[in-house]
Amino acid sequence: MQTISTDVLVIGGGATGSGVLRDLAMRGMRAILVEKGDLTHGTTGRYHGLLHSGGRYVTKDPQSANECARENAILRRIMPHCIEDTSGFFVITPWDDPDYGDLFMANCRKTGVPVGELPLAEMHRRERVLNPQISRAFEVADAAADSFLAAHTNVLAAREYGAQVFTYHTLIALLRVGDQVVGAVVEDLRTGERKQIDSACVLNATGAWAGKVAALAGVKVTVLPGKGTLVAMNHRMVNTVINRCKMPADGDIIVPVHSVAVIGTTDTFVPDPDFYGIEAEEVQFMLDEGEKLIPGFKQYRALRAWAGVRPLYKDQDVANDRDLSRTYKLLDHAQRDGVEGIISLVGGKWTTYRLMAEDAANLIAQRLGNTQPCRTAEEVMPAPPFERRDTGNHADGPSLHWLGKPLAAIEQTQAYNDLICECELVTRSRLQTAMASGASNLDDLRRMVRVGMGPCQGGWCIYRSSALLYEEHSANADFSIEYANAALLHFLQERWRGLTPVLWGDQLRQARLDELIFAGLLGIHRLRDHARQGGGLVTPE
Amino acid sequence: MGHLEDSLDQCIKCNVCMTACPVAAVSEDFPGPKVVGPQAQRFRHADQPIPDASVDYCSGCRVCNEVCPTGVRIAEINARARAALVAAQGQPLRNRIIARAGLVGRLSSGPHAPLLNIGLGLRPVRWAMEHVIQIHRDAPLPAASRHTFRHWFHQRGQRHGLRQIVYYHGCSTQYYEPWVGQAAVAVLEHNGFEVIVPDQKCCGLPLLSNGDFVNAKRYHVYNVAQLLPYVRQGIPVVGTSTSCTLTIKEEAPELLDLASQEVADVAAHTYDIFEFLRSLADQGELRTDFRAIRRTLPYHPPCQLRAHRIGVPVLDVLGLIPGLRIVESQAACCGIAGTYGLKREKYPIAMAVGEPLFQFIRTSGSELALCDSETCRWQISHATGIRTKHPIEILAEAYGLYPS
Numbered sequence: 030m031q032t033i034s035t036d037v038l039v040i041g042g043g044a045t046g047s048g049v050l051r052d053l054a055m056r057g058m059r060a061i062l063v064e065k066g067d068l069t070h071g072t073t074g075r076y077h078g079l080l081h082s083g084g085r086y087v088t089k090d091p092q093s094a095n096e097c098a099r100e101n102a103i104l105r106r107i108m109p110h111c112i113e114d115t116s117g118f119f120v121i122t123p124w125d126d127p128d129y130g131d132l133f134m135a136n137c138r139k140t141g142v143p144v145g146e147l148p149l150a151e152m153h154r155r156e157r158v159l160n161p162q163i164s165r166a167f168e169v170a171d172a173a174a175d176s177f178l179a180a181h182t183n184v185l186a187a188r189e190y191g192a193q194v195f196t197y198h199t200l201i202a203l204l205r206v207g208d209q210v211v212g213a214v215v216e217d218l219r220t221g222e223r224k225q226i227d228s229a230c231v232l233n234a235t236g237a238w239a240g241k242v243a244a245l246a247g248v249k250v251t252v253l254p255g256k257g258t259l260v261a262m263n264h265r266m267v268n269t270v271i272n273r274c275k276m277p278a279d280g281d282i283i284v285p286v287h288s289v290a291v292i293g294t295t296d297t298f299v300p301d302p303d304f305y306g307i308e309a310e311e312v313q314f315m316l317d318e319g320e321k322l323i324p325g326f327k328q329y330r331a332l333r334a335w336a337g338v339r340p341l342y343k344d345q346d347v348a349n350d351r352d353l354s355r356t357y358k359l360l361d362h363a364q365r366d367g368v369e370g371i372i373s374l375v376g377g378k379w380t381t382y383r384l385m386a387e388d389a390a391n392l393i394a395q396r397l398g399n400t401q402p403c404r405t406a407e408e409v410m411p412a413p414p415f416e417r418r419d420t421g422n423h424a425d426g427p428s429l430h431w432l433g434k435p436l437a438a439i440e441q442t443q444a445y446n447d448l449i450c451e452c453e454l455v456t457r458s459r460l461q462t463a464m465a466s467g468a469s470n471l472d473d474l475r476r477m478v479r480v481g482m483g484p485c486q487g488g489w490c491i492y493r494s495s496a497l498l499y500e501e502h503s504a505n506a507d508f509s510i511e512y513a514n515a516a517l518l519h520f521l522q523e524r525w526r527g528l529t530p531v532l533w534g535d536q537l538r539q540a541r542l543d544e545l546i547f548a549g550l551l552g553i554h555r556l557r558d559h560a561r562q563g564g565g566l567v568t569p570e
Numbered sequence: 571m572g573h574l575e576d577s578l579d580q581c582i583k584c585n586v587c588m589t590a591c592p593v594a595a596v597s598e599d600f601p602g603p604k605v606v607g608p609q610a611q612r613f614r615h616a617d618q619p620i621p622d623a624s625v626d627y628c629s630g631c632r633v634c635n636e637v638c639p640t641g642v643r644i645a646e647i648n649a650r651a652r653a654a655l656v657a658a659q660g661q662p663l664r665n666r667i668i669a670r671a672g673l674v675g676r677l678s679s680g681p682h683a684p685l686l687n688i689g690l691g692l693r694p695v696r697w698a699m700e701h702v703i704q705i706h707r708d709a710p711l712p713a714a715s716r717h718t719f720r721h722w723f724h725q726r727g728q729r730h731g732l733r734q735i736v737y738y739h740g741c742s743t744q745y746y747e748p749w750v751g752q753a754a755v756a757v758l759e760h761n762g763f764e765v766i767v768p769d770q771k772c773c774g775l776p777l778l779s780n781g782d783f784v785n786a787k788r789y790h791v792y793n794v795a796q797l798l799p800y801v802r803q804g805i806p807v808v809g810t811s812t813s814c815t816l817t818i819k820e821e822a823p824e825l826l827d828l829a830s831q832e833v834a835d836v837a838a839h840t841y842d843i844f845e846f847l848r849s850l851a852d853q854g855e856l857r858t859d860f861r862a863i864r865r866t867l868p869y870h871p872p873c874q875l876r877a878h879r880i881g882v883p884v885l886d887v888l889g890l891i892p893g894l895r896i897v898e899s900q901a902a903c904c905g906i907a908g909t910y911g912l913k914r915e916k917y918p919i920a921m922a923v924g925e926p927l928f929q930f931i932r933t934s935g936s937e938l939a940l941c942d943s944e945t946c947r948w949q950i951s952h953a954t955g956i957r958t959k960h961p962i963e964i965l966a967e968a969y970g971l972y973p974s
Contacts, residue, residue, distance in 0.1 A: 157616070263579050268615060288612050330579035433621030436613035440622040445601035451583060451609055483612075485583045538640065539582045 030214075031224045035061045035193075037393055038213055038228035040200055040242055042066075043073035044176060044379050046234035047183035048386030048405070054190035055408070056394055056401035061226055062192065063215050065199040066567075067473045068180045071302075072236045073379065074476060075337030077259050077293040078176060078286040079270060080104060081380040082117055082169035084144065085277055087136035093356045094140040096381045101170055103383060103406045104179075110412040111179040113430040115285055117171020117270035118152060120163045122321050125275040130165045133274055137169070144169050156267050158323045171270035173286040173430070176379055177476045178416060186410045197469050197567045198224070203231065203245040203371070210246050210370035218567045219469065230393050233373040236340035237302035243373055248366045250373050254302040255339040257294035258311045260531065262319075263330035263484050265290050265432055271322050280318030287479060288432070288453060289332060292319045302338040307530045330535040332484060333527035342376035357385045359392060415463040415477045449497065450490035452483020460494060464501045469567045471498065471520035484535075486524050488543035491517060492551060502564060512564030514556050519568035521547065574824060575647055578608035580640040587634035587644060592902040593627060596922035599915075600627035603634035606651070607644035614651060619658060625651045627916070629907035629923070630779045631873040649778060649825055656781030664704040668909040669780040672772035675745030678714035687713040706917035710906070710952035712746040712944070719748035723755065723767050731764030736800045736807040738793075738840070740814040741772050742944035750944075753966035754810045754843055760969050761850065761857050766805070768796045773814040778825055779908050790822040790833075797836045807840040810962055812942045813874040813908065815842045820877075842875065843962060844883035844942070851887060860968040862893035868934040869961065870899040870927055870950065872943035873907070884942065884961045891968045897934060901927035904941075906949035921953060928953045940964065 037053050039046045042064025053060040064070065083097035105112055121130055137144035145168050152166040153159060184194050197218040204212045204225070212227040235242045236252075243250040265285045273281035279295045292315050299305040312334050319326035342358045357377030362368045374389045387403045394401065435454045439445060447456045455478045463477040471494055474480050480494055481487030499513035528540055547553040562568050587603040588594060594602040606625040614620055628648040635645050656665075667674060678686055689695050696707040705711075719739050735758055743751040755765050770793055774786035797807055797818075809815040818840045823833050841849075850856040871882050888896050904924040905911050911920025931939050931954045939958045941947045947958040 155617070264576075264612065265615070268618075329576070431618055432615045433613045433618060436610055437621035440624060443624075445605055445624070451605070452612075454613070484579075484581065489583050535579050535582070535640075538580075542582045542584060 031222070032227060033061065033224060034227045035059045036228065036397055037061070037230045037232060038063065038226050039232045039234055040213070041071070041234035041236060041238070042068040042180065042184075042194070042196060043071050043234065043236055044069070044180055044382035045236065045374055045377065045385055046232070047180040047187070048382045049232055049234055049374070049389050050192050050194070051183045051187040051190070052386045052390035052403060052405045053393065054187040054192035055404050056390065056399055058394070058397060058399055060187070060192045061228070062184070062187075062194045063198045063200065063213070063226070064194075064196045065218070067196055067469065067476060068184060069177045069476065071238065072337045072340065073176045073180060075259075075335055076176060076257070076379060077282065077284045077291045078173050079282065079284045079380075080112055080172040080174040081378065082171045083140060083142035084117065084119055084133070084137060084167075084169040084171070085272060085282075087133060087140050087142055088276060090356065091136070091140045093378070093381070094136075094142055096356060096384055097378075098140065098142045098170075100381050100384050101172070104174070104380070105172070107383075107406065107408065108179055108182050108410050110416060111175050111182060113173040113286065115171065115173050115269050115430050117169045117272060118147065118156070119167040119169060119272045119274035120152070120159065120322065121165040121274045122160055123162050123164070124321055125273055127164060129275055130167070133167065137167075142169060156269055156271070158266050158325070159271065160322060160324055165274070167274060171272070173270065173284055174379065175286070178413065181413045181477075182410045185413050186408075189411075195224075200242065200245065203242070205246055205368075208368055210368060219565050229370065229397055231371045232389060232393065233371060234389075236375070237338040239340060239373050239375045243362075243371075246362070246368055246371050248362050248368050248371065248373075250360060250375065251343045252375055253341045253343050254299050255341050256297045256299045256305050256336050257339055258297075258307050258315070258334060258336040259291050259293040260312055260315055260334045261289045261291050261332045262326075263289065263332050263535075266323060266329065268430065268432065273322065280315040283319060283322060288483065292316075292326075296339070299338060305336060305338070307334050307336055309530065312530050330484065331531040332536065333486060333524070334530040335527050340375055340377070357381065357388075359385075359388050361392060413466065415459065415466050449493045450478075450480040450483065452485055452490075453479040453481075455480045455490070457497065460497055461501065464498065468498075469565070470516045471495065472523050474498075475520070481520065481524060485539055485543065486528060487520060488539065488546055491520050492547075505564075508564045509561065511559055511561040512566050514560035515562050515568040516566055518553070518556060518560050519570075521553070522570075574643045574650065575611055577641065577643045578611045578647065581608035581642045582640055583609075584639065586637050586639060590633050590637040590902065592631065592633060592905070592923040593629050593919060597627065597919045599919070600624065603628070603644045603648070607634065607647045608642050610651070611647050614654070620651060620654045622651075623655060626655065627919070628652070629903070629905070629910040629916075629920070631903045631907050632877045633873060633902050636876055646825060649781070652781040653783045653825075657783075661780065661782060662704065664913065665780040665909075666782075667703060668705070668912055669776040669782055669785075670772070671741040671776045675714070675741045679716070679718050679745040680714075681716060683714035683716045700914055704914040705912050706914045708952075709912040709917050710948040711912070712742065712948050715746055715748050717748065719744045719751040720767065722748055722752060729759060729764065731759060732762045733764065734766055734800075734805045735763040736766045736768060736797060736805055738770060738773075738797070738807055738809040738814060738818070739767065740809060740811040742811060747944060747960075750810050750960045750962060753960070753963045753971070754808075756966050756971040757847070757962060757969060758808075760971055761855070766800065768800065770796055773811075773817040774822055775813050775817040776909050778817065778821060779910070783826055786822065787826045787828070790817075790826060790828065793818065794833050794836045797840075798832050801836050801839045806846065807836070808843045808846045809840065810843050810942070810960060811944060812842050812872055812878065813945075815840055816874050816877055842878055842880065842883065842942070844887050845878065845880045847965075848883040848886045851890065856887070856890075857969070858890055860891045861970055863891055863964065863968055864893040865938075866895040866897060866934075866936060867938055867940050867964070868899060868931050868936055869896045869940040870901065870904065870931075870946060872941055872946045873903050875942050884940070888961060888964060891965070894964070894968070896940070899927055899930045901930055903927070904946040904949045906945045908945050911945075911949060920949070924949060924953055931956055
């Protein structure tokens with residue numbers, strides 16, 4: 030077994046882990062990150078993509094609100110390519126307490142969340158689909174964020190400072206000598222080979238899985254996995270984040286992100302973050318709530334539904350998950366449990382990932398005798414090579430996010446015939462660039478370039494992408510077409526999971542056509558006999 | 571919801587429109603109906619710059635709408651996107667001229683028309699036009715008429731009949747082909763109608779298809795005001811131009827978001843003339859005192875007629891004429907699409923689009939072809955050298971009314 034030695038082992042390739050990795054590397058510490066799937070494969074890649082202004086938390090969780098407001102400004106500066114500057118509205122609908130508006134404004138001011146009341150005419154001019162019965166509107170600095178791109182960006186920056194990243198490496202054991210955690214054994218899911226990583230410190234940044242990881246070190250951490258279900262709609266029917274102006278509840282946010290609008294979310298306790306379903310009632314409930322913000326919302330085509338599991342840290346008993354603090358906790362297990370060499374970073378939210386990382390890196394630096402200050406808030410990060418550069422505004426247009434940018438790029442180069450994914454405008458060359466920068470299956474490519482995320486949900490692009498995947502690897506004589514076949518089956522299965530909760534109307538018709546393509550025309554049911562895991566791909570059944 | 575653009579939700583990317591589109595089949599400049607329609611529409615925002623100019627290569631023939639199995643309003647999505655382009659970037663001089671069919675017609679027709687027609691027939695003139703205003707030197711331009719249709723109609727004086735009917739002649743009959751209107755009036759009067767020709771402007775279709783929605787709306791509102799008093803009295807409106815009647819029935823109200831009861835009433839009582847004559851025939855009210863015409867004639871139902879979704883009433887009505895055999899073209903489109911094929915950069919596309927139709931006409935062996943739409947007639951005659959008439963002219967001939 031290969032043994033590697035490092036200063037810090039970060040477990041978990043979500044927003045938190047990749048943020049900590051960058052911070053540590055910038056301070057000159059040697060750091061390795063391991064992730065059992067692709068980056069953001071856990072919760073980070075399954076949230077609505079909201080860069081919080083803080084407005085949502087001003088009343089219930091003032092500390093989180095303040096943290097969000099400060100971090101919001103920082104993230105816009107250090108990773109502009111990950112942020113769509115949409116702005117955000119908080120609106121009072123006939124279903125909301127009209128008195129909450131004044132309280133909301135006052136609490137925004139108290140918590141340092143920039144806010145302004147928006148004349149209703151101005152609100153309707155900017156977002157004409159909003160409910161005409163909305164009685165008040167407030168504007169805040171919400172934005173849409175690409176959490177996957179952000180994690181990659183952090184990792185890319187960390188690598189430039191010497192950090193190492195092992196994705197598709199699962200944690201087998203934490204090595205403990207007496208009361209000291211001294212490293213871990215991980216397994217490469219691509220090859221089945223195991224590595225021992227010796228480290229002075231282990232950071233458990235596994236979110237909803239933090240309890241499971243801590244248990245490997247014999248430490249008890251209680252994280253309540255709170256499932257949040259989200260539905261992506263076919264249109265970006267608003268270009269502004271729309272929040273209900275009320276105490277946070279289910280289905281009260283619509284986030285425009287890339288080419289879609291996402292409505293979220295629910296909050297249901299699930300016993301195990303790896304096993305949960307999406308219920309029809311949840312989807313129905315959110316569409317009903319969407320209708321209150323945008324009349325006719327339910328008639329739009331729903332593309333797919335998915336859920337992420339929030340890592341809510343439970344310190345004491347509270348009645349409701351929503352009442353758990355959305356701020357984070359850094360658990361120093363040496364102090365808390367008498368186990369040295371391991372720290373857990375739990376709770377929090379995407380918007381505050383950098384702050385959480387700074388806190389964790391401060392503690393680690395102190396333990397390791399590193400005196401370098403945190404510089405993550407100042408240095409602007411580079412964009413990964415596969416980035417589509419579709420965020421940003423139009424030179425002559427409004428200052429906010431320009432929806433048409435990806436199409437303008439295709440138009441400019443007349444690359445229409447080169448589109449592999451037509452819905453999301455992914456060209457062959459972009460897909461090839463993404464493959465070259467490392468993809469272990471087609472679902473990774475989806476996260477990188479959005480292939481298969483549009484209305485047809487991969488119906489037309491995924492068999493093409495499978496062929497390109499094979500082409501990419503075919504220089505390697507050992508690469509069997511059966512590996513590409515396994516990737517195709519894996520992707521279809523993943524998409525199908527997201528489609529089943531929204532199978533009605535247009536999406537049902539689409540699914541029927543996709544079924545005819547794959548089952549009728551391409552005989553996908555016979556492919557199972559010609560599919561096999563391997564070739565450096567990870568395609569769990 | 572309920573906007574045309576929202577019909578993009580119904581697109582399942584099936585490519586049926588891509589295989590049927592006559593423009594995409596012959597041009598690299600047009601990525602295809604699905605691509606510029608529902609696919610691109612997801613990336614267009616009402617208040618933001620239109621990112622793609624390729625949509626301007628849509629000819630607006632509506633073949634895509636016709637074949638779409640899920641009811642996406644592709645042609646309308648494209649027309650709106652083009653209008654947004656025009657609103658943002660303005661209209662080239664050429665389009666501003668050709669979109670004003672009424673104005674151009676008014677300036678062209680009259681005593682000076684023969685001179686103008688000779689001028690437009692001169693190669694150097696057309697060369698200059700191509701370079702100055704980007705109208706292709708070979709594009710079919712109609713010959714202006716010395717006398718307008720309305721001049722003829724008013725000269726002959728009002729004739730009374732048992733029932734009244736309003737005739738919407740449109741620009742082509744008024745300024746270029748008054749004989750089409752004369753034939754229509756003759757046929758209607760022969761069937762006992764008193765024909766009323768109210769004041770009217772261009773239907774606005776050339777403006778709509780060139781993206782000038784502002785002026786198109788002015789025209790439509792004017793026409794509705796003129797036609798409404800008759801419609802309210804239960805008097806139907808018929809037209810010989812399938813594109814004008816389609817515009818009044820459907821295109822203008824939909825594209826321009828004109829939802830008033832007045833607009834809807836006029837739309838509901840406007841008919842293509844053969845649609846109207848067929849309904850007379852169905853009720854046994856159409857006179858059948860036809861002379862036999864022993865000929866076989868090729869007939870092209872224009873795209874605009876197909877968009878009416880009324881079948882092919884010309885076949886039904888002309889089928890009543892003894893001896894006459896009509897062979898229907900199965901070609902998708904003649905290519906001209908109103909003003910599309912006049913444009914310097916689009917003329918070659920239009921000619922390539924029409925080639926299957928031209929082949930059909932050429933190989934028919936006939937010296938005469940039939941088509942309901944004026945610009946299609948000009949295109950067919952231009953490409954094949956074969957004279958092309960409106961079917962109403964044949965019907966008038968069968969009644970022995972024409973040429974009078």
